[in-house]
Amino acid sequence: MFTVSRYVLTQRLKRVKRYPLVLMLEPLFRCNLACAGCGKIQYPDHVLDKRLTPEQCWAAADECGAPIVSIPGGEPLIHPEMPTIVKGLVARKKYVYLCTNAILLERKLNDYQPSKYLTFSIHMDGLQEEHDLAVCRDGVYDVAVKAIKAALKRGFRVTTNTTLFDDANPERVRKFFDAMMELGVEGMMLSPGYSYEKAPDQKNFLKRHRTQELFSHILHNPKRGWRFNQSPLFLDFLMGKVDYQCTPWGNPTYNIFGWQKPCYLLQDGYATTFRELLDQTNWDGYGTGRNERCADCMVHCGYEASAVNDTFGSLRGFGRTVVTTLMPTAR
């Protein structure tokens, strides 16, 4: 929190117009699950076999300068050099969130060292029934819970990340929060699912008003023990209490194709350098009201940075952040 605050304030003092907050580093797209509707794995085999090298990963982190590096995929633990990649990022004092479905986690724990800079962010889309359905394989929830317990016992930082779709049951989601807190995870991250442009099914992904309704039911009167690893203003945004425009440069994406334009979800092309991404992307052509593909998007990779900007951009935003942090049950 202190590192991010100092970084954001420094950018604002320098009057930097567009700065990254989280580097979305995708070293591979190969996965050991095939979650229905996931647009990230829909490539031919020869593309799924490609990997970023550790040197490419570190260079991207150095070039971008974001204090936080999120490593999604694919399944990052499949990458044979992932421990080396993580070690290099931790040496650079980046806060690394290694996103994983945890299937391989318990087996690979010896390859990593606990550190305040390393968090395993476990993909968990709900209680057992919901999660196993979401990932299209029975038994994954139990494997993930076992891996979470093992990682926590070894002193690793562990959070969960949860994507919610049209069929989410608010009461079941609240029970899921209870279960994750009981497990002892440090915090939870939430996001509405995004309708991947190239995914053939557009019906089950959340429309904006439905997103706000769903999250209002889920997050209304939150329990004191729930801990979210997200800006409280982003949670307010999900509930429809505040409105933001997207900040796609806040979470730039680097993968085997290059620097993705304009964001983690849309793929309109690739830049060779981070500077080229910033300078040559038509940012005004994206966001709610500017692009039909952005109309219903409320995903954290575009709006968490907007919420952080609000915290540091106005007294009102700062005040609201303080209130919702100190009194989360006041929502």
Place this chain on the structure above:
Amino acid sequence: MFRPSNDAERRQAVDVAFGYRGDVTLELATGEKIEGYIFNRNASASPPVLQLFPKKKQAGTRVVPYADIVTIAFTGEDTATGNSWETWVKKKESERKAEAEQVKADAQARGYL
């Protein structure tokens, strides 16, 4: 297969190929045929170019000027077809289990489980 007859048609054809989630085969003016995945295109570059990962195992990417393209054929499987959430939910449980086992077996064979 697209056989664009002018620059505008070529740009359109490349855009469609860029959005395709499978391999395409380009026939070039030299007679060469390249099969691969188009991951980037820049119609406003001078000259306009696309980038693809060739299917044949080799390092790096191939940059192809739009002007060199004679035909674009969609020769690879569309990896997005039939992989939607709705399709999954509509399948009978027996079909879902069979498909899940297939995915699991593939991951096991590759050593990813």
